[in-house]
Amino acid sequence: SQKIEQNSEALNIQEGKTATLTCNYTNYSPAYLQWYRQDPGRGPVFLLLIRENEKEKRKERLKVTFDTTLKQSLFHITASQPADSATYLCALEGDGSGNTGKLIFGQGTTLQVKP
């Protein structure tokens, strides 16, 4: 079955720097990969989706890349701000067919941006 690995250690960076978070998966390449943000005590909120035929996707200060050879997605936040401090989760479909409801999540990486 598919496994997702995100760095469980918190990422601490200085305000204004670029934060880079990693999501690795172990088996088949998914049809798409999603990134979510979760604040303490709240449900995850969708940020970006990147499809298998896309190498890069941007939204304001956010950028996601998808490398199916490396089985990896990178999530970048440029010009980071203290308000970007949160846990970031990656998710992908669970069995590779793109035809099920099995969306699975990584354990998330906590980002702390210091002023």
Added chain:
Amino acid sequence: NAGVTQTPKFQVLKTGQSMTLQCAQDMNHEYMSWYRQDPGMGLRLIHYSVGAGITDQGEVPNGYNVSRSTTEDFPLRLLSAAPSQTSVYFCASSYSLRGRGGTDTQYFGPGTRLTVL
């Protein structure tokens, strides 16, 4: 739109008690799911539904039942609560996860924090 709503927000149960966590969405989404979130474990899929009358198991279904009689509602039942079910439970919905062309953005509820003593 209210989005995805969950009740209750907090619940304390004794071992062996049963209860139902409620989830409702007003976005006419076909797909609904339940996750539990434990420290260091991330979100784990319990059960999901691709439409009214259709449900299936996720990664950790044991001890939980679901049904989907309407598009809007997807309750999660704990049959006989155990301390291992202490967790935060999230319900989510999306248009559809069928087909490789879907966008499948998940909309999450605010969560239910459950403690089983």
